[in-house]
Amino acid sequence: MVRRWFWPSFAVPGVAWLILLFLVPTYAVIAVAFGSLDPISLNPVPAWNPLDWSFSAMQSVLSDLKPGHTFWIVFVRTFEYVAISLAGCLLIGYPVAYYLARYARRTRGILLVLLVVPFWVSYLMRMLAWVGLLLPDGLVNRVLMDLGILSHPYPWLAGQPSSVMFALVYGYVPYMILPLYAVLDRIDRSVLEAGRDLGGSPISTFVHVTLPLSKNGILAASVLITLPMFGDYYTNDVISNSPKTSMIGNQINLFFQQGAAANIGASLVIVLSLLLAVLMSYYLWVTVRASAATKESLL
């Protein structure tokens, strides 16, 4: 006899872990955001009971979110950087994934290995590499000066939005290519041949067959890299370290690493999470649907 508690019991430790270390901490952010600060130590005093909530921190964050105010400027800048970096990742990632899935045959093995290598080199090591190249006396400046494009070293690392976006693209594009490759690789060749046989040009076959079939992959991969980009502060700190390019992540980080107003920081975290909720639910929905589909097709 299959005991009913047998299988669920396997999940108990993991579920308990996620409740204690994911759900409760999430509530702690809410309790701090709607709590107060100790007037002397300036440490946060959380309001665990919703009846004790005070909305002053959230109100001050929201008033700074009005067009033209500090947080508004930072949020708009973040959206701008993320949108441009995402476009860059797609423009680089899609052709690479497409070539790998459709054309690479003899070289596919080695290309796949090269594609995965960045996953095994830590993100900050990859940023370290670019800092070395972009320093005033670094290779990039020297090559550009030798070519006569620059007359003196360009300060790439001194608060340049273009450097930050470049670094974001460099950092996140591998995470985009792999899922795109997985989706494009799954497209049946005979579907493409059918498109061609029915008189479609290579371009119209691509537009009417390949692109629609990879649409969900593009969306999922975009969400996958957009979410961490919205919370990224370290790329910015390493490549620019200037308030001129500061993003939401930097703003939140400031409140917790040096600032005294943890309740304002926590309120910002809530605002960011609410903004990202749409993207997060989309990704959750796609994942749950995909795993339900495999379950059905396999069982």
Added chain:
Amino acid sequence: MSAVSRVRDWLANPWGQPRLLGAFTWAYMVWSIVPVGIAILFSFNNGRSRSVWQGFSTRWWWGDPYNSVLHDPTLRGAIEQSLRLATLDMLVAVPLGVGLAIGLTRWRGYGARPVNYLMLFPLVTPEIVMAVSLLLVFSLLYAIHFGTEAQTLGQVTFSISYVVIIVRGRLLSVGPEYEEAARDLGASQIGAFRLVLLPLLWPAIFASFIVVFALSIDDFVVTDYLSAGQSTQTVPILIYSSVRGTATPALNAVATVMVIITLLSVGLAYLVYRWAARSQPATSNSALNEIAALEV
């Protein structure tokens, strides 16, 4: 052959090799890997600069009696802490994740759906949100010591979901038949689990170890928020805090050590995986697929 006729040829035969796309792909590979190679090269620089080549030396590796990786306790400490956390993370997250994956796939009750969502949430939560929430709950509610203890708890929390997804993929492709056969042949529930299901899951468990190792080694945000100052800094934290300063090429050497350790362990793990997967029923082709399956 002129460029125009080449394009025309390609349009006429779409199954031919698009050279431009191929060149673009190779250019991407060069762009993604060469900077890291240059950074590794600069760890052998015979000078204090991380950007101007001053000749080859191993002074930043072991030559310098104070500032080399071998002799500077701060640098060595960062490598040790990275490896310590990776080991702890693997030891805790993999069993928890495997249990959760088995429980979720075989559990046909009301609880399964909410738990399924709960398990996916850490995957989509931006790291800074998770780091802030753990920082607050550890200092205000749980009284957990910052440093190794808190860092491990944090890393395990974001690692579990990856393990669940890898193991669940394998569970779904294996199906319940093998176990049912074992039960029909008289095995107890625990016996069928131990003798049939667990051996079948082993490639996925192995892949989980590799992925959790890589996640832990790579992590910066959660590990930094939950650290207790310099004594518990990992290599990514060390890079973050000193890359813009006057750090010597020893920093590149530390980063290189981590790259070597990761590539060696992944390479070794892959060979073991290939060797072990030989005796497995062919349900999933490679470790790469299991890892790629994570993404969508």
